[in-house]
Amino acid sequence: MSLSLVVFLLILLLGAGVWVGLALLGTGAIALSIFRDLPVIKLMGFELWQSLNSPELVALPMFVLMGEVLFHTRLSRDLFEGLKPWMNRIPGGLMHINVIGCTLFAAVSGSSAATTATVGRMTLKELEVQGYDKNLSIGSLCGAGTLGFLIPPSIILILYGVLAEVSILDLFLAGIIPGLCLAFLYMAYIGIQVYRNPALSPQTSTTVNWSERFKSLKLFLPLILLIIAVLGSMYVGFASPSEAAVIGVVGALTIAFIQGEINKTSMAEAFKGTVKTISMIGLIVGGALFLSKVMAYLYLPETLGNFINSLELSPFSLILLLLVVYVALGTILDGLSLIIMTLPITLPLIIGAGYDPVWFAIFLVISVEMAQITPPVGFNLFVVKNLTGEPIGKIAKASFPFFLILGGFALLLALIPEIATYLPSTR
Amino acid sequence: MKNIHSAIKTLNKLGLWVAITSLTLLVFIALGEMLARSFWGVSLGFASEFSGYLVAFSFFSGSGWALSQGGHIRVDLLSDKLSPKFTKLFEIVATAFGVVICMALTYGLIKWAMGTYERGSVSYYQSETPLWIPQLIFSFGPLFLTLALFAHFLDLLSNKEDQK
Numbered sequence: 129m130s131l132s133l134v135v136f137l138l139i140l141l142l143g144a145g146v147w148v149g150l151a152l153l154g155t156g157a158i159a160l161s162i163f164r165d166l167p168v169i170k171l172m173g174f175e176l177w178q179s180l181n182s183p184e185l186v187a188l189p190m191f192v193l194m195g196e197v198l199f200h201t202r203l204s205r206d207l208f209e210g211l212k213p214w215m216n217r218i219p220g221g222l223m224h225i226n227v228i229g230c231t232l233f234a235a236v237s238g239s240s241a242a243t244t245a246t247v248g249r250m251t252l253k254e255l256e257v258q259g260y261d262k263n264l265s266i267g268s269l270c271g272a273g274t275l276g277f278l279i280p281p282s283i284i285l286i287l288y289g290v291l292a293e294v295s296i297l298d299l300f301l302a303g304i305i306p307g308l309c310l311a312f313l314y315m316a317y318i319g320i321q322v323y324r325n326p327a328l329s330p331q332t333s334t335t336v337n338w339s340e341r342f343k344s345l346k347l348f349l350p351l352i353l354l355i356i357a358v359l360g361s362m363y364v365g366f367a368s369p370s371e372a373a374v375i376g377v378v379g380a381l382t383i384a385f386i387q388g389e390i391n392k393t394s395m396a397e398a399f400k401g402t403v404k405t406i407s408m409i410g411l412i413v414g415g416a417l418f419l420s421k422v423m424a425y426l427y428l429p430e431t432l433g434n435f436i437n438s439l440e441l442s443p444f445s446l447i448l449l450l451l452v453v454y455v456a457l458g459t460i461l462d463g464l465s466l467i468i469m470t471l472p473i474t475l476p477l478i479i480g481a482g483y484d485p486v487w488f489a490i491f492l493v494i495s496v497e498m499a500q501i502t503p504p505v506g507f508n509l510f511v512v513k514n515l516t517g518e519p520i521g522k523i524a525k526a527s528f529p530f531f532l533i534l535g536g537f538a539l540l541l542a543l544i545p546e547i548a549t550y551l552p553s554t555r
Numbered sequence: 556m557k558n559i560h561s562a563i564k565t566l567n568k569l570g571l572w573v574a575i576t577s578l579t580l581l582v583f584i585a586l587g588e589m590l591a592r593s594f595w596g597v598s599l600g601f602a603s604e605f606s607g608y609l610v611a612f613s614f615f616s617g618s619g620w621a622l623s624q625g626g627h628i629r630v631d632l633l634s635d636k637l638s639p640k641f642t643k644l645f646e647i648v649a650t651a652f653g654v655v656i657c658m659a660l661t662y663g664l665i666k667w668a669m670g671t672y673e674r675g676s677v678s679y680y681q682s683e684t685p686l687w688i689p690q691l692i693f694s695f696g697p698l699f700l701t702l703a704l705f706a707h708f709l710d711l712l713s714n715k716e717d718q719k
Contacts, residue, residue, distance in 0.1 A: 147649075173662075371589050405626070407615070
């Protein structure tokens, strides 16, 4: 009864267009008022303060700030120009910059939407002008943009670490190999498509010599150094994830200073952009955490957990079920709220089935990434819609092959968990 | 009406600056902590405690300003398909609901802060900060969001075009 009401209220409020964070808070407050005799309003204030007053969360706004500062530098333009000379011999040519650009930018950005927007801003127009197939370039951007949540730093992995009480550094390390594998699979798909149908890519006649290629390296050297500083400082134990994020902010400011892009306007814009993003995240995280507490008061995790246990699924069937459920729920909910609300239900089930919580984080991110490129609520689709003006349906269709690659990889990850757990085990 | 909008806009800008200041202080505290640890082998006693407060302020203080910039996300499934008249009706209902829930949250936070003040609760860190102070500052965030939603509600009722 209480579960049906929670689901009904959530769909009703979200469907009516209530802001996501407020819909989550409202659903929790109404459900609690009906089923439990508790001081709901006071509890709402207390839970919000308790959940957001957390030093472990410092990494989150800091990584957003780092991304915003970099967004106001020439970094994405330099990345495009720097990668260009390396791509002329590969089938698919410059289209691969979508994937490599997103992979590299994901390593300094915590969000898929920011990665997609930053890289897409530079690549989509240029690829169209050069005569690349629009569908494949849009699809590859949507697919590769999803790497933003997987390759560290990642906002979702930070929150998962705080909620599941798992080392954020382990989670960051666990995301690296799956992220690189997916990037490779995306590039292989682009290469195969262009090999089978050369009309998807312009016939390039430009020749680039090795000296030009090596000269171009200096264009993305700052980004590589920044990645090494952020991830390296954590890996060697010099900095905690929060401190590494601050190192990233300082590094990004240094790049902006060297490029002569640091001024009052750009810094004000970077800080305003950060406040805009983290306010959105803060409201959603606060709302989702409150609703997850309400669900605990109503014993919903136990009820649902017992129900799923009663199905007596094998561990692999459980994973399949969760993959389907997460992708389905992700079509109407954003990834952050989805993970925060469902984690109290799914994490005990997964641990009970013998899976590693670090592995589950990566599996969860990939499931949510699939939802990120699934209509009607797929954030990467919205970002690309804003960049291109193309209808969501067309963008979703172009992204579908990449959706399948993600799904296939999620299953591969279930069969070979070491893809995610190997790097954390080396620490 | 114009005065109400202007006052709310000013408060939202104040919230934005509280958030920006919190972010800046977070950077300095983390840098200070790293330097102190690396060079003198000591930890700044207040770093963890104050980082917690500042991260909470940075998440919520600019919430009202973010709303005015279209920063908070929502599902636009129905509004994309309905007639403008029904879209507006849904918008009014959704905003009114937002005002109520945000007002309740603000009231809950202020009540919690007052309770903390009455109990004389202090933090368990060495600073023994009276907890009602950060709790009260934090409650300004939802308050500013309530006011921004209220301003949006007034815009909708008065048919103002620049709806966010």
